[in-house]
Amino acid sequence: MKVISLIIPCYNEEESFAPLYEKLCSVSQQMNEKYGIGFEFLMVNDGSRDQTLELIRNTAEADDRVKYISFSRNFGKEAAIYAGLQNCTGDYAVVIDADLQHPPDMLPVMYESIVNEGYDCATAYRESRVGEPKIRSFFARSFYKFINRIANVKMTDGATDYSMMTRQVVEAILTMPEYNRFYKGIHSWVGFETKWLPYQNIEREHGTTTWSFFGLFRYSMEGILSFSTAPLVLASLMGILLFLISLMMIGYVVIRTLLFGDPVAGFPTLISVILLIGGVQFFCLGIVGQYISKMYLEIKNRPVYLVKESKLGERRASNAIEPM
Ligand code: UDP
Ligand code: MG
Numbered sequence: 001m002k003v004i005s006l007i008i009p010c011y012n013e014e015e016s017f018a019p020l021y022e023k024l025c026s027v028s029q030q031m032n033e034k035y036g037i038g039f040e041f042l043m044v045n046d047g048s049r050d051q052t053l054e055l056i057r058n059t060a061e062a063d064d065r066v067k068y069i070s071f072s073r074n075f076g077k078e079a080a081i082y083a084g085l086q087n088c089t090g091d092y093a094v095v096i097d098a099d100l101q102h103p104p105d106m107l108p109v110m111y112e113s114i115v116n117e118g119y120d121c122a123t124a125y126r127e128s129r130v131g132e133p134k135i136r137s138f139f140a141r142s143f144y145k146f147i148n149r150i151a152n153v154k155m156t157d158g159a160t161d162y163s164m165m166t167r168q169v170v171e172a173i174l175t176m177p178e179y180n181r182f183y184k185g186i187h188s189w190v191g192f193e194t195k196w197l198p199y200q201n202i203e204r205e206h207g208t209t210t211w212s213f214f215g216l217f218r219y220s221m222e223g224i225l226s227f228s229t230a231p232l233v234l235a236s237l238m239g240i241l242l243f244l245i246s247l248m249m250i251g252y253v254v255i256r257t258l259l260f261g262d263p264v265a266g267f268p269t270l271i272s273v274i275l276l277i278g279g280v281q282f283f284c285l286g287i288v289g290q291y292i293s294k295m296y297l298e299i300k301n302r303p304v305y306l307v308k309e310s311k312l313g314e315r316r317a318s319n320a321i322e323p324m
Pocket of ligand 2: 097099101204209
């Protein structure tokens with residue numbers, strides 16, 4: 001029997017857990033009857049500070065489709081997704097949020113797109129950003145416009161992490177063990193045929209989102225720095241531009257001095273120019289610094305996450321990842 005692994009990152013989701021589990025059970029039951037497919041629920045507890053882990057443990061005891069990994073602290077959703085993909089055993093894997101913002105009702109459609117239509121991935125995207133603060137939508141849209149112009153991977157506006165993929169795609173993603181993870185970019189970078197499935201944005205019913213505006217800003221910088229070196233080119237271009245301007249100014253000053261002598265004047269101009277160039281230099285230095293800091297973290301080669309406890313099934317031999 002073929003198996004779908006549902007990878008569910010959970011961070012302080014005690015209120016969503018019961019409704020989520022109930023919903024997943026009913027959808028998996030339907031799919032089991034219709035397509036004869038089995039399920040594995042792989043919960044990744046990302047250092048929750050509430051009762052999430054207890055709930056997961058209890059459920060795992062009662063239902064042996066439920067597996068879990070519990071981190072030693074909060075490592076972030078990216079790390080949770082990575083851990084899930086590394087440890088899932090299914091023939092297909094789905095990454096799905098625990099807060100029911102990713103409707104499990106889409107699973108059959110995703111499954112059919114892959115099995116009947118031959119796609120490698122089926123990814124949900126939000127058709128509209130209804131219910132989201134206007135300012136957040138504006139910045140999100142601008143981010144996608146910007147990153148698609150400068151990065152060498154296509155990132156779809158509204159694309160979510162909610163996606164079903166074949167084992168082949170899972171293995172492809174696992175070949176990217178980078179520390180600075182930007183899942184949307186990684187998912188797009190590996191390629192393969194993706195079917196885009198629209199859905200309406202659903203508001204979170206329980207708990208609160210962990211994303212602050214600043215958090216999203218940092219996350220988008222992560223995306224830009226991980227998938228584009230365009231900011232470095234910008235720094236070089238500004239250097240060249242300033243160099244050309246200064247050449248012209250030198251020419252102007254020399255000619256003026258030869259024609260009219262040298263009246264000592266122009267300190268304000270001098271100061272302004274020094275400040276301008278100093279500012280641009282610091283800006284460029286900052287860009288270079290951003291890349292160096294990413295390299296620094298990458299070179300340290302720290303693990304993406306640490307596990308405190310887990311309950312995983314027997315790995316199936318065909319899925320075992322070769323030790324390095
Ligand atoms: N999440 C996680 N670790 C974190 C933050 C979030 O595993 O540090 C999980 C969270 O439990 C949820 C999913 O990632 O299942 C999406 O989080 P959230 O709803 O806060 O993000 P949003 O839906 O606003 O993008
Ligand atoms: Mg959410």
